[in-house]
Amino acid sequence: MTDSNSKSCKFERITSRSNPLIVSMAKLGQKKHRDEAGLFLIDGVKLYREAKAAGSSIFAVFVKEDAADELISSAGGITAGTRVIVVPESVMDRITEERSPEGMVSAVKYSNSIKREESAADFDAKFYDGRRILILDGIQDTGNMGAIMRSARAFGIDTIICGPGCADVYGRRVMRASMGAALRLMSVYIDNLSDVCRKLLLAGRRIFAACPDGDKLCGGSFKPEGGFQPFDCIVIGNEGHGISDDILSLCTGRITVPMSEGQESLNAACAATVILWERYKSEHYGI
Numbered sequence: 001m002t003d004s005n006s007k008s009c010k011f012e013r014i015t016s017r018s019n020p021l022i023v024s025m026a027k028l029g030q031k032k033h034r035d036e037a038g039l040f041l042i043d044g045v046k047l048y049r050e051a052k053a054a055g056s057s058i059f060a061v062f063v064k065e066d067a068a069d070e071l072i073s074s075a076g077g078i079t080a081g082t083r084v085i086v087v088p089e090s091v092m093d094r095i096t097e098e099r100s101p102e103g104m105v106s107a108v109k110y111s112n113s114i115k116r117e118e119s120a121a122d123f124d125a126k127f128y129d130g131r132r133i134l135i136l137d138g139i140q141d142t143g144n145m146g147a148i149m150r151s152a153r154a155f156g157i158d159t160i161i162c163g164p165g166c167a168d169v170y171g172r173r174v175m176r177a178s179m180g181a182a183l184r185l186m187s188v189y190i191d192n193l194s195d196v197c198r199k200l201l202l203a204g205r206r207i208f209a210a211c212p213d214g215d216k217l218c219g220g221s222f223k224p225e226g227g228f229q230p231f232d233c234i235v236i237g238n239e240g241h242g243i244s245d246d247i248l249s250l251c252t253g254r255i256t257v258p259m260s261e262g263q264e265s266l267n268a269a270c271a272a273t274v275i276l277w278e279r280y281k282s283e284h285y286g287i
Contacts, residue, residue, distance in 0.1 A: 012085045013065075017094045021085075025062070025095045025107060031168050038110040040170035041095065044102040045074045050180025057109040058082050064092045064103030071104045097172055115169050116188045120195035125203035131159045131186075132231065133200070134276070135207070137193060137247055138165035138238035139268060145169075146177020147269035148236060153181035155273075155280040160185055163193030163247075165238070194246045200233060201250065207233045209243050209251040210275055212265040224253055228282035236272045 014022060027033035028041050039059055042051060051058060052075075060083040063071050068086050078084050095105050134157045139145050145167040152160060160169075167174055169187040190196050197207055208224060224232070235251065237243030248254075257266060257274045265271070281287050 039107045048075050048106045054183040059107040062105045067103045120192035123196050125199045132157045133159045133233045135161045135235040137163045137243050142167045142173035143177045144269045146174040148272045149178040150181045151273040155276040160187045162189045197250045206252040209235045209254045211254045223278050228279040230283050
């Protein structure tokens, strides 16, 4: 363990699956325990590199003993001062959810730059002036949540407003599906999405609901008349039930993705990707 980038790290070895630290890490699969510890887990070298590049504070890195040097080298070294804990495969299996684990798991500290929790009463729309916002209404599927975040980051969104029922951004499956994008977005969890939408509208934002069927404002197309404006908000709804009626009633208009006749609607992540790309084109290419 003499990687030049990691000489100032403190290396430890744990061999027991019942070690208190290992037990506490294994519990982080549950939101309750994540919130208590203020830590979440990410799997693999790529997500470690993403966390490091995003400036996340990393509490500890667990590496499998038979591949420790290779993994640390692939990770570009470990940030100075980070605990590096070398474990056998049996212990690694206790803290990873991967079917074919790569052999590296990182415990990352909670950060307000990744996740904020606000009441609608305290929500200040002015705080988000200049930020490009995507609104999620009850996105429960962790894979969809992560995929939406990946597309959002790719197409210029920097803030995700999450209504009740949305999957936890700190969940490992969300982090994995986002391919690290969740580390570079601000996810704001709100207790009353309708009230927040009202505040955004009063602040001058337009809000468009992504629906299977558009309305006259959109002409059945997948962009508003005249195109998207840079600070328009888009709402993506629950996979099974769509956008709630109270949110729909507040929206400036509805947008839809045209498809071949007879085809069922796209899933939430696919629809979000197409619409976000259209919004990105309007802002950056004027088309």
